[in-house]
Amino acid sequence: MTDQRELNRKCPSYRSCLLAGAFLVFTTTMMAEEAADDELREDTITVYGTSNPLPVFDYPGQVTVIDRDALETLAPSTISDALRDVPGLDFSGGPRRTGELPSIRGLSGQNVLILLDGARQSFTSAHDGRFFVDPELIGTAEIVRGPASALYGSGAVGGVLAFESVDAADLLRDGETWGVRTRAGYQSVNEESLASITVFTQQDSFDGLVSFGVRQSGDIALASGADLPSDDDIQTALVKGSYALSEALMIEGSWQRFTNSAIEPNNGQGTAGTGDGVLDRNVEKDITTDTFRFGLGFNPVSNDWLDLSLTAYQTSSDVDEFDATVPRTTVRDIETTGFSARNASRFSLGPFESTLTVGGDWYKDEQTGTDDQTTNGTRGGVPNGESEFMGVFAQLESVVDTPAGEFIVIPGIRYDEFESASSIAPGEDNSDSALSPRIAASFAPAGAEWLRLFGSYSEGFRAPSINELYLDGVHFSIPHPVLFNPAIGSFVLAPNTFIANPDLVPEETQTVEFGAGIDFKQVFVPSDRLQAKVSYFETEANDLINLSVSVAPAAACFAPPRFQPCNWGTSVSANVDAAELEGWEGELHYDSDRFFARASFASIEGTNLTDGSDLGALTPDRTSVNLGLKLPEWNTLIGARVQHASDFEQRISDGNGGFTLQDERDSYVVLDLYATWRPDFVDGLRLDLGVDNVLDERYERSFAGAVEPGANLKVAASWQFGG
DSSP states (O other): OOOOOOOOOOOOSSHHHHHHHHHHHHHHHTTSOOOSOTTSSOOOEESTTTSSOEETTTSSSEEEEEOHHHHHHTOOSSHHHHTTTSTTEEEESOSOGGGOEEEETTEEGGGEEEEETTEEOOOOOSSSOSOOOOGGGEEEEEEEESOOHHHHOTTOSSEEEEEEEOOHHHHOOTTOSEEEEEEEEEETTTTEEEEEEEEEEEETTEEEEEEEEEEEEOOEEBTTSOEEOOBEEEEEEEEEEEEESSSSEEEEEEEEEEEEEEEEESOTTOOSOOSOHHHHSEEEEEEEEEEEEEEEEEOOTTOTTOOEEEEEEEEEEEEEEEETTTTEEEEEEEEEEEEEEEEEEEEEETTEEEEEEEEEEEEEEEEEEEETTSTTSBOTTOOOEEEEEEEEEEEEEEEEEETTEEEEEEEEEEEEEEEEEETTSTTOOEEEEEEEEEEEEEEEETTOTTEEEEEEEEEEEEOOOHHHHHOOSEEEEEEEEEEEETTTTEEEEEEEEEEOOTTOOOEEEEEEEEEEEEEEESSSSTTOEEEEEEEEEEEEEEEEEEEEEOOOBOGGGGSSSTTOOOOBOEEEEEEEEEEEEEEEEEEEEEEOSSEEEEEEEEEEEEEETTTOOBOTTOOOOEEEEEEEEEEGGGTEEEEEEEEEEOOEEEEEEOSSSOEEEEEEEOOEEEEEEEEEEOOTTSTTEEEEEEEESTTOOOOBSSSTTOBOBOOEEEEEEEEEEEO
């Protein structure tokens, strides 16, 4: 997409520093001579921000795009490794790859829409991650921050995390029409080994790729000195191709698979010693995700009114857990089937150069849960059910040149209908509709094209999920503090049970964002470029869906007979009246023939307006800097990245007008080093070397007690040949 190396920067939490830093960048670079060569450092392009290609700098909002070369340089083991420095994006759930849960701007879970080649990834679980993708198969990662419901409907309240799988164009070298690439790697922190082979071609009207890979790892050596149980045996596959039937008509299809045979606790996000014998016990966990996609594009050169794309897809995610001590097998299966259609019409109207995009989507999520130890085979906490969504949208992108400067204006609106049902609550279907408008604009003043001001107003929504609506069964069990059963030699277990709530209403948000950016060429040398954007956002949220857990025992727990079953509280999802989130974030990118730098910062605050509690999915203020040196005479790149996170405290209401400390984490600084070398003496050979957490910093990225991995040596080698 571009060979520009991006630069991420995070600034301290106090806003005066953010504004002062932005002003310093502005005033320093204003003295630079603007470039006469338009080809100096290509623009990074966003596709998912507007559904049409647009330079990231011109987009009236915040988007980060990470290309294949940047991904490979970091030799990531998981998606979170590759995206660690993206401002406003965080991964909670602990160090295991099976438990990683993304959040954007303080909103997590199903408030983040995840797309793989345009196919929705709808897997949800209380103790597992949201998606299962190997970074080895990713060509581009795009992170759209802020509500995107006007384009994508439910689930895009926090933003969009979109992945495009690698294709032949990402790998082919100049003059080649086919190629073969092998790659092997190792990292020390969990003794992980990687091997993959990819075959690809681009000839005449055909573009195709086939890739297979394996990744094996063991327990994770944490910076605390402890080992976290985690044994993964991963196999991946990607088959992808496209064919141009004519100059205007193209078809494409792909199949991507991820399988992982893991041995770890039932709770993939948990750490050792939770006190729950079931959650702490290792199980055999088999994870399988298949994503099938078929697309058709019709774009006649002679007709600006037609640029049509049709996409059909199906994603199936299945998690089977076998507990040999019972023995017991439980299954959670979520299948998403969808179809989307959109057309972009390009036209001129006076001074306006416009693109009108109209389209619609339909998709269905179906969940099945089974347990071979229950009388009816159903699994508690995993209700069988389905949700069906349908939406239509329209968006107009207009560029107009005026004596004052260039304006880009993007209004859009979407209408959605949805319905959910479950066999748990027959006749208690949940249905609703939502309207999601958005208007965004950016402005480049005449004579100061290096400056771009932008702002937006957007509304978003997220429909309640099957799990939130129809939760049932046992959430967890607590040993009774008094009742001891001598027949089994242990205290009586009292369950905390889920209570269904089919009356939940969708979450709704209203977000205002404004900011500024700069773009300069020839800042220090004739071939360099510097870009930076900073913004402030404020989100008002209504009817947020929250799982409320009560541990008040029922009266039967203390009534005779002594060993009768009793209920130790309940867990139920309910709407929270109102909440507010606000924050600052920014990125800075610099690239030249010899040097590149990235910097980013993010600061997020959130409050439950009902009782004043801090919202739970927030992250500490974070600043990241990534500096690199290019040595083209040796085909070498060396770099270092540093991330600093401030102290973090989360307070919750005590119900009496005061607050108690729910969570607390210390500040930390993490240093990583990396290098890439392409030796001349072996054509097509590439070596990547790195050390993560060089100083073996003991830190907690997500919840307290979830210590991150210690120092980690990484090495990878790839060899490519073709013709």
